Amino acid sequence: MQRSYDIVIIGSGILGVSLAYMLSSLTNKSIAVIEQEDRIAYHTSSRNSGKVHAPFLYNPKKKRLFAKASFLGFDMWRIYAKIKGIPFKIDGVLEVALDDYSIDRLDLYRKWGEEDGLNSDDVILLDGSEVKKLESEVRCLKALYCKRDASTNYGMLTNELARDAESNGVTFILNNKVLDINDKIRTKSYEINYKFLINAAGGESIDIAHKMHLAKEFTDIHFRGEYWKAPNIYNNLTKVSIYSVPKYPEYPFLDPHWLVKVDGSCEVGPNAVLVFSQYAYNNLDNLKMVIPKTLEMINSGARKVLLDKQFLMLVKDELLSSLSKTVMINRVKRFLPTINPKAFKVKGIAGIRSSVIDRYGRFASDPIIIMDNRSMHILNYNSPGATGALPFAIYLINKLDKEGIIKVECNKQRYWDLRLIMEELE
Secondary structure, three states, X not given: OEEEEEEXXXXXXXXXXXXXXXXXXXXXXXXXXXXXXXXXXXXXXOOOOOEEOOOOOOOOOOOHHHHHHHHHHHHHHHHHHHHHOOOEEEOOEEEEEOOHHHHHHHHHHHHHHHHOOOOOOOEEEEEXXXXXXXXXXXXXXXXEEEOOOEEEOHHHHHHHHHHHHHHOOOEEEOOOOOOEXXXXXXXXXXXXXXXXXXXXXHHHHHHHHHHOOOOOOOEEEEEEEOOEEOOHHHOOOOOOEEEEOOOOOOOOOOOOEEEEOOOOOEEEEOOXXXXXXXXXXXXXXXXXXXXXXXXXXXXXXXXXXHOOHHHHHHHHHHHHHHHOHHHHXXXXXXXXXXXXXXXXXXXXXXXXXXEEEOOOOOEOOOOEEEEEOOEEEEEOOOOOHXXXXXXXXXXXXXXXXXXXXXXXXXXXXXXXXXXXXXXXXX
């Protein structure tokens, strides 16, 4: 069956849906979103910590786009959640230091936070006794307390935004994996004509770009983030989520946190377990892809990462925390000594992060945007991607407008001052 659209977006995660909504609000183009699953926001957009991140962890020289989008996204999601009646709780976060190196890192985080837009009273350094007054169960040398951090449900937000996009005329084509792309997009049910394609396929984005003979210098590596649900007796242990300075800050992962969710429940996680597929939520699905993904990695820049001793140490540590519940919980018990690993009985919902590696074996820090005359590909869109999805979508649309690919000619949305946000993103 044939269909035709001006713009086709691949991927109905939070970024793809944000793009669909913003494009349908700012242009009069016909727009379709293709999704391989039978529901919207099935993968990372619903499988995450639910945190609305303040941008103090992001080096403004390396992660400028992520940091700016995260800063602006906080208020955009707060406004939208309030209008739609979706839970959004401003609850703050503590980043704790357990050694002298980590104390120096906290000073750096405070500096980055202010450079990334936070006010000085949004990010406050506390000594151990001050931390104990704020959170009596937490033990650390020092901590950075950030007030401008929140909890929400990104799956709910994405689905609500998709309904708004549909009201603007966007078509969602679910349960249709992209099989081939040339002059047309071929799925199991349709041949789709398009004038312009936007690849926002998350864990599939590299594969989609490769189908179009683009981004050949990049590959991706997948990491599963696992969680353990805390028993109800721990629900009031802390008021805020507790993070610790990561052991390996040169890599784009954090150590497991103590998470206070928007519904009041608590979890420990995530770790970052190396897996071989963007869908390896369990070990059986992971084993199926070990050989093909290993061969791909050996024949790309990822080979250099696999030979890096420090990376292999990280892989070992994360694997141990996957194999042993006690090892995992004890990573948080270092700063929250009250918790007992034996009390944790139920696993949380795992998510998978796909990190992009260049030909030199380096992890990409910011999103990578690759364009040709008929397509735009967004690669390496990771945390704090959900927090920054709305402003990042505006940034991409502004870029397309400047390139003459689309024309911003209207404003059908009523939630935000988009002109002001565009100026902030310049």
